Amino acid sequence: MAENFAQHSSISAADLDRLTREAQAEATPSTARIIWNEFKADRPALISLFVVVGFILFVMVGALFINTPKMMETNIVDYFNRPLTAGFPLGADAGGRSILLQLIVGSRNSIGIALGLTIISSTFGICWGLISGYFSGYVDWGMQRVYDFMMMLPMTMMIIVLVTIIPHYNAVTLTLIFSIFYWEGTSRLIRSRTLAESGKDYAAASLTSGTNRWKIIFRDIMPNISSLIIVDTTLSFAENIGVETGLSYLGFGLPSQTPSLGTMIANANDPNNITQYWWTWLPAALEIIILCLAISYIGQVLRRAADASQRQGTTD
Amino acid sequence: MSLIEIKDLKVHYPIRSGFWNRVTDSVKAVDGITFNIEAGETYGLVGESGSGKSTTGKSVVGLEKVTSGSILYQGKDITQRRNRQLLDYNRDVQMIFQDSLSSLNPRKRIEDIIAEPLRNFEHLTKDQEKLRVLQLLDIVGLDADALYKYPHQFSGGQRQRIGVARAVATNPKLIIADEPVSALDLSVQAQVLNFMKKIQRGFGISYLFISHDLGVVRHMCTNIAIMNRGRLVEVGTRDDIYNHPLHIYTKRLLAAIPDVNVSERAAHRAMRQRVEQIYQSQQHDYYDESGEAYPLVQVSPTHSVALPPKLAQQLLVQESEAQD
Numbered sequence: 124m125a126e127n128f129a130q131h132s133s134i135s136a137a138d139l140d141r142l143t144r145e146a147q148a149e150a151t152p153s154t155a156r157i158i159w160n161e162f163k164a165d166r167p168a169l170i171s172l173f174v175v176v177g178f179i180l181f182v183m184v185g186a187l188f189i190n191t192p193k194m195m196e197t198n199i200v201d202y203f204n205r206p207l208t209a210g211f212p213l214g215a216d217a218g219g220r221s222i223l224l225q226l227i228v229g230s231r232n233s234i235g236i237a238l239g240l241t242i243i244s245s246t247f248g249i250c251w252g253l254i255s256g257y258f259s260g261y262v263d264w265g266m267q268r269v270y271d272f273m274m275m276l277p278m279t280m281m282i283i284v285l286v287t288i289i290p291h292y293n294a295v296t297l298t299l300i301f302s303i304f305y306w307e308g309t310s311r312l313i314r315s316r317t318l319a320e321s322g323k324d325y326a327a328a329s330l331t332s333g334t335n336r337w338k339i340i341f342r343d344i345m346p347n348i349s350s351l352i353i354v355d356t357t358l359s360f361a362e363n364i365g366v367e368t369g370l371s372y373l374g375f376g377l378p379s380q381t382p383s384l385g386t387m388i389a390n391a392n393d394p395n396n397i398t399q400y401w402w403t404w405l406p407a408a409l410e411i412i413i414l415c416l417a418i419s420y421i422g423q424v425l426r427r428a429a430d431a432s433q434r435q436g437t438t439d
Numbered sequence: 440m441s442l443i444e445i446k447d448l449k450v451h452y453p454i455r456s457g458f459w460n461r462v463t464d465s466v467k468a469v470d471g472i473t474f475n476i477e478a479g480e481t482y483g484l485v486g487e488s489g490s491g492k493s494t495t496g497k498s499v500v501g502l503e504k505v506t507s508g509s510i511l512y513q514g515k516d517i518t519q520r521r522n523r524q525l526l527d528y529n530r531d532v533q534m535i536f537q538d539s540l541s542s543l544n545p546r547k548r549i550e551d552i553i554a555e556p557l558r559n560f561e562h563l564t565k566d567q568e569k570l571r572v573l574q575l576l577d578i579v580g581l582d583a584d585a586l587y588k589y590p591h592q593f594s595g596g597q598r599q600r601i602g603v604a605r606a607v608a609t610n611p612k613l614i615i616a617d618e619p620v621s622a623l624d625l626s627v628q629a630q631v632l633n634f635m636k637k638i639q640r641g642f643g644i645s646y647l648f649i650s651h652d653l654g655v656v657r658h659m660c661t662n663i664a665i666m667n668r669g670r671l672v673e674v675g676t677r678d679d680i681y682n683h684p685l686h687i688y689t690k691r692l693l694a695a696i697p698d699v700n701v702s703e704r705a706a707h708r709a710m711r712q713r714v715e716q717i718y719q720s721q722q723h724d725y726y727d728e729s730g731e732a733y734p735l736v737q738v739s740p741t742h743s744v745a746l747p748p749k750l751a752q753q754l755l756v757q758e759s760e761a762q763d
């Protein structure tokens with residue numbers, strides 16, 4: 124059969140190297156290259172990228188050098204130390220504990236939970252949506268009933284109940300509990316795009332080319348909705364920082380001896396703190412706002428990079 | 440024995456409605472059609488849009504779940520998925536899609552698109568595979584620099600030729616071409632059709648050529664089936680259909696072929712209006728009470744038409760008198 128093709132084409136094995144090299148010269152740039160070009164074309168996003176990545180690395184590494192139990196010990200002498208006093212660059216709270224150190228460890232905890240939650244819930248939601256959307260019919264019907272049931276549950280109340288009845292929970296169990304309730308939105312979004320995408324002829328063409336259905340889902344359809352996935356995931360990450368912080372703020376997140384951005388903002392519950400001792404809660408609040416803004420900038424660039432028609436960076 | 444035998448094929452889509460989401464009705468996209476495709480021939484399937492041509496084509500490549508009927512290939516009914524797998528069916532039967540852009544994955548390079556059937560059905564080394572892809576590109580008249588490009592970097596005609604290259608990759612016996620040139624400019628249409636013909640001659644491939652335009656089909660097909668509302672209304676050789684059409688629907692399709700001759704445009708238009716008028720007034724003779732086409736009756740060894748036998752005979756006599 125190979126001869127059959129050779130007979131109808133002037134190309135033979137001898138030309139293979141030369142033609143491959145010629146084709147390589149004309150090749151379109153790789154995805155990583157395209158994303159990098161997009162960042163370079165958008166100054167605010169580039170700065171955001173450095174800020175977010177730099178900050179996350181800093182708190183992850185920095186927190187390793189901080190002895191948390193010791194840091195969280197009450198120290199009456201340093202009660203509400205003002206910022207920029209000796210040993211307290213950002214001041215101290217009612218327990219005389221350093222705000223700066225709490226901020227580092229708290230950020231590590233909050234961001235860690237948000238990252239874990241985003242990875243688990245987005246992965247699950249994406250798979251659920253892809254499978255449900257591709258295999259229409261009974262599979263889809265069943266999976267959508269599970270989705271409906273989960274949406275029916277009052278989420279915040281369920282989390283509070285679970286957190287209350289589980290005796291010893293930590294960051295990991297908390298992340299897992301959150302994950303149970305945070306994949307649904309993603310799954311619905313992904314499913315609707317998958318429905319549209321799997322109706323396109325390239326999915327049919329892959330099937331007649333003998334490609335296995337699972338491979339079509341994850342290797343053909345998923346890359347085509349990657350811009351949606353990227354945007355949804357970055358936005359979920361920003362939102363998920365709020366999930367843990369919100370619950371900790373209410374007192375149902377991490378225990379109070381474990382610092383988090385939420386427990387720090389909870390300092391603002393006290394009217395005195397709001398006006399007089401602003402340094403106890405303002406840094407954490409500012410940090411959340413800046414992080415969320417920067418992340419959404421990054422998300423926009425990633426979306427542009429994934430969507431050829433919106434690119435601003437020069438590619439050739 | 441024919442290459443492929445389609446017997447009383449039906450594809451009905453259920454319409455669900457109501458609180459319980461129960462099946463209340465169905466769309467009869469394909470409603471009992473029978474025809475055979477011989478090795479090496481191009482079989483035309485023609486009808487207006489919505490008549491069920493694509494559904495038929497998709498059933499033949501195994502993309503559609505059929506309601507009833509059978510499609511025999513090498514003596515096996517390939518409407519069953521098991522039989523398709525047993526035969527490596529899609530190695531032998533491939534498809535070219537109407538919309539060249541949506542049929543090529545925008546995320547894949549041309550090399551990966553064309554090599555996809557090769558990777559699944561033939562186990563070639565990396566070099567053999569690349570060589571085959573380059574040869575296929577050459578056969579459809581594209582340069583090697585297409586290899587690492589993406590579909591959106593090509594024109595419609597080039598993309599459709601990439602689709603042809605992918606369909607030919609495993610040297611299949613039958614290719615379903617679902618309106619392969621309908622989306623293309625007139626000048627590009629001829630080019631793509633010529634590549635398809637060249638490939639047919641070189642590789643001995645059969646085509647099931649689907650089109651809504653009898654003009655395009657004329658240069659491609661030896662046998663033609665006219666499809667209307669899920670049924671075949673007339674089947675015959677090229678001569679039967681173009682020179683001795685019996686069913687009013689066929690006549691209407693013939694009248695709808697665009698006229699390239701500018702000077703006779705007015706005459707052509709008048710003729711088209713006349714046919715349309717006859718169609719409107721005599722329609723009820725050609726379809727039964729529920730508006731469906733009659734079963735086919737044979738009027739010559741090659742020619743069948745979906746009419747009550749008496750009417751068919753009468754028309755045949757009229758037709759042969761008119762010829763004299």
Ligand SMILES: Nc1ncnc2c1ncn2[C@@H]1O[C@H](COP(=O)(O)OP(=O)(O)O)[C@@H](O)[C@H]1O
Binds near residue numbers: 490493495
């Ligand atoms: N997935 C589907 N669900 C319901 N109806 C469909 C589906 N696909 C096609 N149809 C209907 O079946 C009929 C035939 O469609 P199709 O085979 O695409 O026609 P053609 O290719 O001749 O234009 C149309 O009336 C169309 O609306």
Ligand SMILES: [Mg+2]
Binds near residue numbers: 489492493494
């Ligand atoms: Mg169609």
